[in-house]
Amino acid sequence: MIVTNGRTGQQAAKIRNAGLDRLVDGWVVSEAAGHKKPAPEIFHAAAAVAGLPLGDAWVIGDSPHADIAGAAACGLPSVWISAGRLWTAPGHRPTHVAHDAAGALNRFTAKKWPATP
Known part of the structure; x- marks a missing residue:
């Protein structure tokens, strides 16, 4: 799971262009999450998207x-x-x-x- 700050479209394009989309199960971008790193909320959102407990991350x-x-x-x-x-x-x-x-x-x-x- 990738957690990144920035605009959703721009960050998704970077992830795809780098080929990371083939290596990860998904990503959470601050613009869509409504929180930026280092706020704990964005990491909780990523755990929810992954369907895994945050404590295992x-x-x-x-x-x-x-x-x-x-x-x-x-x-x-x-x-x-x-x-x-x-x-x-x-x-x-x-x-x-x-x-x-x-x-x-x-x-x-x-x-x-x-x-x-």
């Missing part, structure tokens, strides 16, 4: 504010995609760090997490 994202703070607000584990950046956000930290999305997914499926920053 985890968040992968590159934004300390929208993604990692959103995960923290929901009590969910998170993976920050650092792209080589150092973590500088105050108040919360990701559960795990990966260089890129592929690395995050590979580590998740292999259950080989790097140390928390």
